[in-house]
Amino acid sequence: MRGPDWYGADPAWFVPFEREAFRLFGRSLRVEYAWDVLHHGTPCMLELSCGTWARIEMRASRTEAVPRRRYLLDGVDVVGRNERVPVVVEFRPQRYFAGGELRDGRDFPFVYAGQMPGSPHRYEDGALCLYYPEDPAEQRWTADKNLAALIVLVQDHLFLEDTYADTGAWIAPEAEHGFTEEAKRTG
Numbered sequence: 001m002r003g004p005d006w007y008g009a010d011p012a013w014f015v016p017f018e019r020e021a022f023r024l025f026g027r028s029l030r031v032e033y034a035w036d037v038l039h040h041g042t043p044c045m046l047e048l049s050c051g052t053w054a055r056i057e058m059r060a061s062r063t064e065a066v067p068r069r070r071y072l073l074d075g076v077d078v079v080g081r082n083e084r085v086p087v088v089v090e091f092r093p094q095r096y097f098a099g100g101e102l103r104d105g106r107d108f109p110f111v112y113a114g115q116m117p118g119s120p121h122r123y124e125d126g127a128l129c130l131y132y133p134e135d136p137a138e139q140r141w142t143a144d145k146n147l148a149a150l151i152v153l154v155q156d157h158l159f160l161e162d163t164y165a166d167t168g169a170w171i172a173p174e175a176e177h178g179f180t181e182e183a184k185r186t187g
Contacts, residue, residue: 007106008033008069008091013143018071021147028074035065068092076113076151078158087154088112089147097133106143108133113154116161120170128157132175 007013021029069091075084088111095108111128121129130153131140141153156172164170 006067006093008067008093013106014069016146017143018147021071021151024148025073025151030072032070032072033067034070035067038064038066066092071147073151076155076158078155078162080159080162085114085158087151089150089154103133107137107141109150111150111154113158116158116165119161119164121157121161121174128154130154130157135175 018031071087071089073087073089075086078085090110090112092105092110094102094105095110096102097108110125111130112126113128115126116122123129130150133140141150160170160172
């Protein structure tokens with residue numbers, strides 16, 4: 001998706017979405033808008049262990065530009081911590097969940113905040129797992145709730161991780177991880 005077709009480039013989407021967050025966090029909140037250029041290619045030959053070459057597939061290389069809108073927050077306060085925690089929230093047109101499907105990126109941003117090895121609610125890349133993607137919209141954060149509400153959710157999540165690190169218990173409701181077998185089939 002390019003230009004105005006992508007929600008992240010549309011002021012009608014991002015101005016109301018970020019208004020409250022900029023009011024609350026001021027200059028400690030910044031936004032970056034960029035295109036990541038990805039180069040895709042398929043090798044056409046493969047060397048086998050016996051030293052011969054085998055033809056795989058002939059496909060031309062292609063270049064793809066993927067837009068992103070990234071919010072960088074210098075730090076948020078977390079109950080029980082002395083240091084503020086930097087937060088990065090990145091929106092892309094879509095997000096893929098392993099075992100699931102592509103989702104609209106508006107409601108499924110990538111959120112990074114500090115580090116917590118062993119957290120039961122982080123993805124492999126360190127992104128926070130803030131809610132279960134299969135939950136109905138009423139039970140999870142969605143973009144209509146705005147960026148400020150997402151940042152509050154991040155603060156709560158970090159507090160829950162700290163409590164988990166101290167006690168070994170996640171003291172808030174949680175969903176099982178991964179997609180259900182039915183969701184994998186019907187997704």
